[in-house]
Amino acid sequence: MSDAQKGPVFTEIVLEVFKLGGFLVSEGDRMGSEYGITSARWKILGALSLAGEPQTVPQIAGSMGLTRQAVQRLVDAMQKDNLLLFQDNPGHKRAKLISLSDLGKTVYSKLYEKQSGWAKTCSAGITQAELETTLSVLERISGAIER
Amino acid sequence: MSDAQKGPVFTEIVLEVFKLGGFLVSEGDRMGSEYGITSARWKILGALSLAGEPQTVPQIAGSMGLTRQAVQRLVDAMQKDNLLLFQDNPGHKRAKLISLSDLGKTVYSKLYEKQSGWAKTCSAGITQAELETTLSVLERISGAIER
DNA sequence: GGCGAATTGACAACATATTGACAACCTCGG
DNA sequence: CCGAGGTTGTCAATATGTTGTCAATTCGCC
Numbered sequence: 001m002s003d004a005q006k007g008p009v010f011t012e013i014v015l016e017v018f019k020l021g022g023f024l025v026s027e028g029d030r031m032g033s034e035y036g037i038t039s040a041r042w043k044i045l046g047a048l049s050l051a052g053e054p055q056t057v058p059q060i061a062g063s064m065g066l067t068r069q070a071v072q073r074l075v076d077a078m079q080k081d082n083l084l085l086f087q088d089n090p091g092h093k094r095a096k097l098i099s100l101s102d103l104g105k106t107v108y109s110k111l112y113e114k115q116s117g118w119a120k121t122c123s124a125g126i127t128q129a130e131l132e133t134t135l136s137v138l139e140r141i142s143g144a145i146e147r
Numbered sequence: 148m149s150d151a152q153k154g155p156v157f158t159e160i161v162l163e164v165f166k167l168g169g170f171l172v173s174e175g176d177r178m179g180s181e182y183g184i185t186s187a188r189w190k191i192l193g194a195l196s197l198a199g200e201p202q203t204v205p206q207i208a209g210s211m212g213l214t215r216q217a218v219q220r221l222v223d224a225m226q227k228d229n230l231l232l233f234q235d236n237p238g239h240k241r242a243k244l245i246s247l248s249d250l251g252k253t254v255y256s257k258l259y260e261k262q263s264g265w266a267k268t269c270s271a272g273i274t275q276a277e278l279e280t281t282l283s284v285l286e287r288i289s290g291a292i293e294r
Numbered sequence: 295g296g297c298g299a300a301t302t303g304a305c306a307a308c309a310t311a312t313t314g315a316c317a318a319c320c321t322c323g324g
Numbered sequence: 325c326c327g328a329g330g331t332t333g334t335c336a337a338t339a340t341g342t343t344g345t346c347a348a349t350t351c352g353c354c
Contacts, residue, residue, distance in 0.1 A: 009278045010266040014171055016285040018190065019212035021168035022341080023292045024161055025310090029342085040310060043165065058332070065166035070311050072333070094319055094332050119157040122291040126284055131156045134284040137277050138163040144269040145170045169311080172340090176312085187340060205302070217341050219303070241302050241349055 013141075031114055035107045036081070044074050045083070045100065045108040054087060054097035065142075083107065160288075178261055182254045183228070191221050192230070192247065192255040201234060201244035212289070230254065 028039030037045075047060045055063075061071040075098055078084045083104040087097045100108065123131060175186030184192075194207045204222055208215040222245055225231045230251040234244045247255065270278060 006270045006273075006275055006278060007263050007266045009275065009282055010270050011262070013278065013282050013285065014266075015190075015193070015211075016282060016289065017164055017168050017171060020285055020289045020292075021164050022212050023289055024164060026342080027292055029309095038309070043162075046162070056332085064162075065169045066310095067312065068332075069313085069334085074310085092320070092332085096333095115158070116154050119154045119161075122288055123153045123157050124291070126153075126287055128153055128156070130280055130284050131153060131160065133277055134281045135156055135160050135163060137273055137281040138160065138167055140273055141269055142163065142167045142170055144271070145167075145174055173312080176339095185339070203302085213340095214342065215302075216304090216343085220340085239302085239350070243303095 017138075027118070031118065032111060035110065037107060037111065040074055041078055041083070042108075042111060044071065044078060045104055045111070048084075048098065048100050048104075049108055054099040056089065056092075056095045056097060058095070060098070078104075164285075174265070178265065179258060182257065184230075184254060184258065187221055188225055188230070189255075189258060191218065191225060192251055192258070195231075195245065195247050195251075196255055201246040203236065203239075203242045203244060205242070207245070225251075 025039045028042055032038055032042055043064055043066075044060060047063050048055060051059070051063070057072050057075055058068045060066075060075070061068040064071070075084060079086055079098075082101055085099050085101045085104075087099065089095050089097045172186045175189055179185055179189055190211055190213075191207060194211050195202060198206070198210070202210075204219050205215045207213075207222070208218040211218070222231060226233055226245075229248055232246050232248045232251075234246065236242050236244045
């Protein structure tokens with residue numbers, strides 16, 4: 001199999017990632033609208049939930065592939081909406097630790113249930129193996145770029 | 148294989164698509180900066196090149212998964228920068244036909260060469276079959292959302 | 295031919311994300 | 325202990341994309 005054939009497929013994947021990203025943002029906004037949540041805010045809730053412990057803004061940014069400035073703005077707005085809690089960081093005067101408030105936890109778990117049903121619908125007709133290959137390939141491409 | 152296991156993998160794919168999308172935009176901006184081109188403008192050049200014939204704004208938007216308003220803004224700016232040509236549409240007084248100018252064609256072909264080498268590096272260690280599976284899965288997910 | 299529905303361009307308001315710059319803070323080596 | 329360099333929060337400018345609205349145009353059906 002010649003490497004020359006991989007270029008065009010790779011280009012198509014890039015275009016499809018852009019397209020699908022747009023669709024997913026729209027879909028996430030739609031699902032979250034019931035709780036006053038946008039896709040971007042959902043990402044923050046998810047990052048905090050996955051981490052399992054309070055995180056700083058740069059930590060969240062790193063795990064999500066965003067800049068710290070982008071995360072900071074979201075986090076500030078979400079604290080005002082009582083979705084997040086800021087705690088003083090004993091080891092660092094400026095870098096506050098951020099965690100989910102009770103409201104944030106409640107909203108996230110309700111979104112998680114809603115998203116599970118949607119995920120099942122979207123992945124109908126796609127095998128587990130295909131999904132795992134896709135995830136692996138996307139991760140390897142991300143890793144190769146590694147900005 | 149239970150469907151219940153597909154949900155978590157699907158969620159990870161969604162997060163990875165967001166992350167990779169951000170990386171690809173950055174990388175595209177970086178590669179295009181030499182020619183004064185951003186990722187968004189590259190997408191427009193690519194859509195016109197792939198179509199092979201002049202397109203209207205809504206046609207470009209449909210093929211790229213963007214809204215016509217987003218495409219309109221880019222196209223207007225790119226015409227001012229002499230990357231695109233507007234032609235009167237014989238069949239429609241308002242919807243002008245848009246095509247690549249000579250400058251647009253030159254820039255796109257240079258970007259294509261640059262991107263080819265980059266694609267080869269990024270896809271090192273990934274088989275053709277894996278890439279094709281990934282593209283197929285992403286397309287099926289896009290199709291399932293089909294906003 | 296004509297009328298209602300859909301398409302299209304234009305404009306506005308907003309959310310998201312980037313880069314750049316600066317000052318405050320922290321860490322670590324000398 | 326202290327200063328250089330990296331980290332963090334903040335602010336600003338810009339780019340990209342969304343939704344919503346309006347008027348002009350086109351299309352399809354009668």
